[in-house]
Amino acid sequence: MSALLEHLNPEQRAAVTLPHESALILAGAGSGKTRVLTTRMVWLIQSGQVSPHGILAVTFTNKAAKEMMTRISAMLPINTRGMWVGTFHGLANRLLRTHWREAGLPQSFQILDSADQLSAIKRLMKSLNIDTEKYEPKKVQRFINGHKEAGRRAKDAEAFDEYSMRLAEIFEAYDAQCQREGVADFTELLLRSYELLYRNEPLREHYRDRFKHILIDEFQDTNTLQYRWLKLFAGPHTALFAVGDDDQSIYAFRGANTANMAEFEREFAHGNVIKLEQNYRSHGHILTAANTLIAQNAHRLGKNLWTAEGEGEPIRVFDAYSDQDEASFVVDEVRALNREGVNLSDMALLYRSNAQSRVLEHALFSASVPYRVYGGLRFFERQEVKHALAYLRLLSNPEDDGAFLRVVNFPTRGIGARTLEQLADTAARSGASLWQAACTASGKVAGFAKLVEAIKQVVVDLPLAEAIDHVIEASGLADFYRADKDGADRLENLNELVNAAALFEESSGEEAEEKTLESFLAHAALEAGEHQAGLGHDALQLMTVHAAKGLEFHAVFITGLEESLFPHEQSANEENGLEEERRLMYVAITRARRRLYLSHAQSRMLHGQIRYGMPSRFLDELPEQVLLNLNRRSEPAPQPNYSAPRSPQPANDTGYKVGQSVAHAKFGTGIIIDFEGRGSDARVQVKFRNVGTKWLALAYANLSAV
DNA sequence: GCGTGACATTTTTTT
């Protein structure tokens, strides 16, 4: 027992050994949050206060859930089966699979991912003859999800004008369509299980009685519905242990409600708050920068990180001429660090938006620096995999019109839009599903129905992996991609799908979960899979700042630190948008253990045209004494290494050029973005930091170079 | 039913 607590600091130990009551743990970046969470669970079990059966632990990502299970198994010799550890959605799914009848769902209900949901919405709107120009399907999707995430059904959606009333109608029709087809989108999993427990008192009491301890990771990311969902599970004898960091809340844009933390403190923790402020990750200067930056946010619970380590290196700031210049600077530094012995995989190249990776990738590729980009299309989201899964969905649940439409003419069987329209008509008239209508149809559609029926006959007795293999062959998917000259990768992915199914069958799920086709489909929907197969070799890590949350690296490069990029211009329109951007910057800074680079470019290719941006305000918000400006070296000329790729602007007779930083007595600092005239008529267009863009006559403006 | 070109669109992302 004591060995368990030995390596914890006093605050961590206090958190781990809290008595059976609710508490809020404010855990700063790098303060050992996951460690506290997992150690607490082990401590509770080892000290006999609760059996694994009585614990519910919730995370946001599958990765975090797995990490937690791995750590617990390492600490606990006994088996951890019976513990409910998983994501909100995974646990909600588990609940609904167990109580499908009470929840009003078919036993083999399918899960729609975001893309499936969007196509379901499009299909619905088409059948209702709704103008998709006026009501964009994506906006409809956001409307529906937004309401569901706040715990509202269509009837509860506020609608005071014609537009929102129409949206609410679509919302209602969408839910009806899902119900008819036996499918549930991600948020529906949560809302439906919430409603299930809310309405079903015996069931609610059962779970409230069962779970003595509920532990929640990344609590700052919970949305309104998730918080309510948790509260339903909390009976009078349940202790809620919420771990979070309000300063790292960067998902408000997808519904995370930071107010949940303050609310939790009031409703449950009652002042039982422990702050973990000792950081074990970064050196002093890096933390000072992070602390100073985040202190400028007004809405905080308050927290200040400190470290027992020394100050360490200063933070290196680089002012590049262009995005390409910035990229080659990064390449040079990465190589130098790598030569010094830092693994490429221990360095991260961060940016605000995915579009920025292109230039960086290009430079890395040219310099033959191995790198790996995170983000993008994931395994179970690939079209060939989705096609195969759609066949499986149709086998499992014939009511699933979405799955039907996805595969009815893929590979092509000569069943076109017209035919399908007629089929949909027939189905609608008799209130039947497309599949049912197809079974009584003739011609090509009947052929398709026969094919699927035949597949079903064969597959019913086969183990999962073989069944999927058969589906891929018999459906014609394999032949289709074999015939396609660019189909090799896709074939390989289909093969990989069979492997994934085999792996899934072997894996030991919690509570002897049955390895059915249905559970595999749920697995595929809930765990979209790793982004791209990393080849395991040492590679520089490229990702957005969002994707870097929870990770740490020896060296971190934060690039593109320009106004309108980071902070992003869109954030200016959002309530508290700037504060969220600042938290994002805080997350980025605190990823670094030893070395941190901040860079910005004076010009950047964006959306096909050159943009001139001012350095990010976040750079000004950092304390100067921890910064090292790499541009202000004693050499008169810019560093030759870094200036190589830039094409110098031709000088003109005024001494000013486009892209140059200048200062004006009244307007402050800015950047020259255009130029016209010559001699005494010369005028420049300057984009000022604070007052916008202005044309100035050089003869009068009295600009000075910065 | 499918290929082609015009046209818009462009933050962040998990489940």
Next chain:
DNA sequence: AATGTCACGC
């Protein structure tokens, strides 16, 4: 710049 969507014609 690059990507996706959609209408149109074969």
